[in-house]
Amino acid sequence: MRSGKTPLGCSLWIGIGLAGMAMGLAGCGGGGNADGQRIEILNVSYDPTRELYKQFNEAFAQHWKDSTGTEVSIRMSHGGAGKQARAVIDGLEADVMTLALAYDIDAIHEKTDLIPQDWQKRLPHNSCPYTSTIVFLVRKGNPKGIHDWDDLVKGDVSVITPNPKTSGGARWNYLAAWGYVLQQELGDLAVLDDPQKAEAVAKAQEKARRFVTELYRHVPVLDSGARGSTMTFVKNGMGDVLLAWENEAFLAVNELGPDQFEIVVPSVSILAEPPVTVVDKMVDKHGTREVAEAYLKYLYSERGQALAAKNYYRPVAPSKVPEEDMQRFPDVQRFSVDDVFGGWQKAQQMHFNDGGVFDEIYKP
Amino acid sequence: MATGTATVPTSGAPAQQRVATTEPWLVRGMLTVTALGFLGLFLLMPLVGVFAQALAKGWGVYLQSFRDPDALAAIRLTLFTAAVAVPMSTAFGLAAAWAIGKFQFRGKNVLITLIDLPFTVSPVVAGLVFVLIFGRNGWLGPWLQAHGIQIIYAVPGIVLVTLFVTFPFVARELIPLMQAQGTEEEEAARVLGASGWHTFWRVTLPNVKWALLYGVILCNARAMGEFGAVSVVSGHIRGNTNTMPLQVEILYNDYNFVAAFSIASLLAVLALVTLVLKSVFEWKVARQLALAERIEDAEESLS
Numbered sequence: 146m147r148s149g150k151t152p153l154g155c156s157l158w159i160g161i162g163l164a165g166m167a168m169g170l171a172g173c174g175g176g177g178n179a180d181g182q183r184i185e186i187l188n189v190s191y192d193p194t195r196e197l198y199k200q201f202n203e204a205f206a207q208h209w210k211d212s213t214g215t216e217v218s219i220r221m222s223h224g225g226a227g228k229q230a231r232a233v234i235d236g237l238e239a240d241v242m243t244l245a246l247a248y249d250i251d252a253i254h255e256k257t258d259l260i261p262q263d264w265q266k267r268l269p270h271n272s273c274p275y276t277s278t279i280v281f282l283v284r285k286g287n288p289k290g291i292h293d294w295d296d297l298v299k300g301d302v303s304v305i306t307p308n309p310k311t312s313g314g315a316r317w318n319y320l321a322a323w324g325y326v327l328q329q330e331l332g333d334l335a336v337l338d339d340p341q342k343a344e345a346v347a348k349a350q351e352k353a354r355r356f357v358t359e360l361y362r363h364v365p366v367l368d369s370g371a372r373g374s375t376m377t378f379v380k381n382g383m384g385d386v387l388l389a390w391e392n393e394a395f396l397a398v399n400e401l402g403p404d405q406f407e408i409v410v411p412s413v414s415i416l417a418e419p420p421v422t423v424v425d426k427m428v429d430k431h432g433t434r435e436v437a438e439a440y441l442k443y444l445y446s447e448r449g450q451a452l453a454a455k456n457y458y459r460p461v462a463p464s465k466v467p468e469e470d471m472q473r474f475p476d477v478q479r480f481s482v483d484d485v486f487g488g489w490q491k492a493q494q495m496h497f498n499d500g501g502v503f504d505e506i507y508k509p
Numbered sequence: 510m511a512t513g514t515a516t517v518p519t520s521g522a523p524a525q526q527r528v529a530t531t532e533p534w535l536v537r538g539m540l541t542v543t544a545l546g547f548l549g550l551f552l553l554m555p556l557v558g559v560f561a562q563a564l565a566k567g568w569g570v571y572l573q574s575f576r577d578p579d580a581l582a583a584i585r586l587t588l589f590t591a592a593v594a595v596p597m598s599t600a601f602g603l604a605a606a607w608a609i610g611k612f613q614f615r616g617k618n619v620l621i622t623l624i625d626l627p628f629t630v631s632p633v634v635a636g637l638v639f640v641l642i643f644g645r646n647g648w649l650g651p652w653l654q655a656h657g658i659q660i661i662y663a664v665p666g667i668v669l670v671t672l673f674v675t676f677p678f679v680a681r682e683l684i685p686l687m688q689a690q691g692t693e694e695e696e697a698a699r700v701l702g703a704s705g706w707h708t709f710w711r712v713t714l715p716n717v718k719w720a721l722l723y724g725v726i727l728c729n730a731r732a733m734g735e736f737g738a739v740s741v742v743s744g745h746i747r748g749n750t751n752t753m754p755l756q757v758e759i760l761y762n763d764y765n766f767v768a769a770f771s772i773a774s775l776l777a778v779l780a781l782v783t784l785v786l787k788s789v790f791e792w793k794v795a796r797q798l799a800l801a802e803r804i805e806d807a808e809e810s811l812s
Contacts, residue, residue: 187746192762193765195762196763220746220747220748221746221747222744222745222747222751223745223759224745232662232744234645234646235640235644235645235646235647235661235662236643236644236645236650236654236659236661236662237661237662237744237746238659238662256646257645257646303770372762373762376761401764402763479703485564
C-alpha cells in the first residue's frame with residue numbers, strides 16, 4: 146500500500162516528456178504561409194476531384210517553380226460540395242475553392258464577406274475550366290437492362306445517389322432526371338419560356354415531379370458525397386445503378402476493372418459546370434493572391450485542360466487537348482441549369498432548400 | 510487456473526466454484542459455443558480482415574503506406590493530440606475524483622452528472638458545439654479572427670474536441686475507488702504532520718495508481734481512435750488536419766485500399782496493446798478495490 150511511488154512518478158514524467166516532444170514536433174511542422182521561398186495554399190474541393198488535383202497540383206508546382214523560382218505546395222480538402230462550402234463559411238481558410246456547382250460558392254458570398262458577388266465573372270466560361278455530365282454506372286452485362294432515365298423506376302431497380310442536401314453531384318443527378326422528363330414531355334426545352342405554352346409546361350413540371358418522387362423511392366441510401374456513393378455501389382455492392390459524374394464513372398471502371406462495371410449514357414443529360422474561385426479575404430490575409438490566381442488560370446492552360454481530359458472532365462477548350470483524349474467522351478445531348486431551371490439560385494431555392502421540393506418528395 | 514489458485518491465499522474458493530455451476534453440460538457447451546462464435550464473428554474476423562487487406566499486396570506495399578508524408582502527418586497529429594489531451598484529462602480527472610471522493614460539498618451530484626456529459630452527448634454534436642463557439646460566425650469567432658487565432662479546422666480544435674470526449678475516463682475510474690478508500694489514511698498523514706501536498710503525493714496518489722493508469726489507458730485509446738467529433742472540426746486538410754482515423758477514411762475513398770487498411774492495422778495494433786495494458790491494470794485495480802472494501806468491512810465489524 147505505501148510503496149509504488151516510483152512507477153507512477155515515472156509514467157507521469159514520461160507523459161509530460163511526450164507531450165513536450167509532440168508539441169515541439171507540431172511547432173516545427175506548422176503553417177508558414179508565404180515565408181521566404183515556400184508558399185502553401187489550400188484548395189477546398191468537392192469529392193471526385195481527388196485524382197485530378199493530385200496530378201494538377203504536381204504540374205502546377207513544377208510550372209510555378211520554373212517560372213518564378215518559388216516552391217509552392219498545395220494542400221487539398223475534399224468532401225461533399227455543400228459540406229465544404231459550409232466549412233469555409235464556418236472558418237476553413239481556403240485560398241481557392243473548386244466546387245461542384247455555383248450555388249455553393251454563392252452561398253459563401255451570401256453568408257460571409259469572403260468573396261465578391263461577381264466572383265463567377267472573373268474567369269472564362271463562367272469560371273468553369275471543365276464541364277461534365279451525369280451518366281449511369283451499371284453492373285457488368287447490364288442485368289437490369291438500364292438504358293435511359295425511364296428504366297431507373299422500373300420494377301425493383303435500386304438506384305444509388307448521394308444526398309442533395311450535402312452533395313453537389315447529387316443535385317446535378319436530381320436536376321438531370323427532372324430535365325429529362327421536361328424534354329420528353331415538351332420535345333423542345335425552349336418551350337419553357339413560351340407564355341402561350343404555360344399549361345403544357347405546368348403539366349410537364351407535374352410529371353417531372355412525379356417521376357423524381359418515384360426515382361427517390363428506388364434509392365435505398367443517401368451518402369453525403371459523390372465518392373461515398375461510388376464506394377457504396379462498387380465496393381459494398383449495393384444497388385443496380387449508380388447515378389454518377391461522368392468522370393467518377395470512368396474512374397470506377399478504370400480502378401476496379403471493366404470486367405465489373407459498364408457505363409450507360411442516357412439519351413439526355415445535364416451540362417454540369419463546376420466552378421472555381423479564389424477566396425479574396427483569405428488570399429489577402431495569407432499573401433497568396435498571386436499564386437492562387439495563377440493556379441486557377443493554369444487550369445485553362447494547355448497542360449491544365451489536358452489533365453482535365455485525362456481525368457475524364459470535359460475541357461472547355463478542346464482545341465488545347467490532343468484529339469485522342471477527346472474521343473473518350475461520348476456524344477450526349479446536354480441541357481444547362483440556366484435554360485431549364487432559370488439558374489442555380491432558383492433551382493436551389495425551389496428544390497433543395499429547407500421546405501423545397503426535395504423535402505416534400507423524399508420520405509425515407 | 511493454476512496460477513490463480515496459487516496466488517489467491519483464500520483456501521476453499523475453487524471447491525465452491527465447482528459446486529456453483531449446476532447446469533447440464535449441454536447448456537454450458539451451447540452457451541460457450543455461442544459466446545465464442547459471437548466473439549469470432551464480430552471481433553476476430555474483422556481484425557483478421559484488417560490485416561489481410563493491409564497485407565494483400567505484400568509487406569513491401571504495406572510498409573510503403575507508412576512512408577507517405579500525409580500518412581506520417583496523420584500519425585504525428587494523432588500522437589500529438591493524445592499527448593496533449595491525455596495529460597490534461599488525467600489532471601482534471603484526478604482533481605475531480607479527489608474532490609468528489611474525499612470531500613463533502615453542495616452540488617457534488619451535479620458535478621458527477623456533468624462529468625458524464627461527454628459520454629452521453631453524441632460526438633458529432635460535441636464537434637458541432639465547438640464549431641458554434643469557435644467558428645467564424647460563432648460566439649467567439651469575430652474576436653478570434655480579429656486576433657488571428659485559428660481554432661476550428663486547425664490543430665487546436667482537434668485537441669479541444671478530443672479533450673472534450675476523453676474528459677470523463679480518468680475521473681470515472683478514480684471516483685469509486687477514492688470513495689471506497691475513504692479519508693482515514695489522509696487524516697492519519699495529517700495528524701502525523703504531513704503537509705497537504707505531501708499527503709497527496711505520498712498517500713492519496715499511490716493508493717489509486719493502478720486505477721489512474723487504467724483510466725489513462727482508456728482515455729488514450731479514445732483520444733487516438735475518436736472519429737466523429739474530430740471529423741466535424743477537422744476540415745480534412747490533407748497532411749495537416751487529418752488524424753489517423755480520418756486518414757483511413759480518406760485513403761479508402763481514394764481507392765487506396767491497401768494504404769487505408771495499413772493505417773487501420775496500426776490503429777488496431779495500438780488498440781491491442783491498450784487492451785493488454787488495460788487487462789493488467791484492471792486486475793490490479795480489482796485487487797486494490799477488494800482490499801479497500803475488506804478494510805472497510807473489517808472496520809465496520811470492529812466498531
